[in-house]
Amino acid sequence: MKNAIIIHGMPSKEEYESSGGNFCATQHWIPWLEKELTERGFSVNLPEMPSPYDPKYEKWKNTFESFDITPKTILIGHSAGAGFIVRWLSENKVDVGQVVLVAPWSDPTKEYTKDMFEFTIDPDLIYRCEKLTIIYSIDDDEGVIKSVDELKVVFPTAVFDEFLDKGHFTLEDLGTVEFPEILKVLAL
Numbered sequence: 001m002k003n004a005i006i007i008h009g010m011p012s013k014e015e016y017e018s019s020g021g022n023f024c025a026t027q028h029w030i031p032w033l034e035k036e037l038t039e040r041g042f043s044v045n046l047p048e049m050p051s052p053y054d055p056k057y058e059k060w061k062n063t064f065e066s067f068d069i070t071p072k073t074i075l076i077g078h079s080a081g082a083g084f085i086v087r088w089l090s091e092n093k094v095d096v097g098q099v100v101l102v103a104p105w106s107d108p109t110k111e112y113t114k115d116m117f118e119f120t121i122d123p124d125l126i127y128r129c130e131k132l133t134i135i136y137s138i139d140d141d142e143g144v145i146k147s148v149d150e151l152k153v154v155f156p157t158a159v160f161d162e163f164l165d166k167g168h169f170t171l172e173d174l175g176t177v178e179f180p181e182i183l184k185v186l187a188l
Helices: 013-018 030-039 057-064 080-091 123-128 142-154 180-186
Strands: 002-007 042-045 074-078 096-102 129-137 159-163
Touching: 002 030, 002 080, 030 042, 030 074, 030 180, 057 080, 074 080, 080 096, 080 123, 096 180, 123 129, 129 142, 129 180, 159 180
Parallel strands: 002 042, 002 074, 074 096, 096 129, 129 159
Antiparallel strands: none
């Protein structure tokens, strides 16, 4: 069976606690995308990453690796979840299916996370993906734009899907839980 893993970003502690500890399955466009992928025959995993408001790489890695990751697995990450996927793929030389990074953030100033993004991006990881797409909006915050700029340098042949007015691709910025542009990227 085809599978997809969607990794959420880094909420504030208050935002996480208000979700009742079910952040990934309730936030922004993620539940909508899960439904859309499930209807298309995918098994979709929405891992709740440990203490997402204070992410620790090893803990996120252990949670992530509890799922089947095959050469056909689609990996989708939002914000810090996208940064996590880049690190995991840089440190684990495995083949995967499509990789979609939405508003990728890797804490370029290193002021918010302690060890989460202490790594070197492997430029060869693009060759272990069926397709690498980075979705971002130019009206997002400076940290995301810096993270995207770094990815542009390392992965000049990746697909960069730029928007003008989607902010951080949150419910507040999109004004809806639907995110049909990601289905176009996935060609589904």
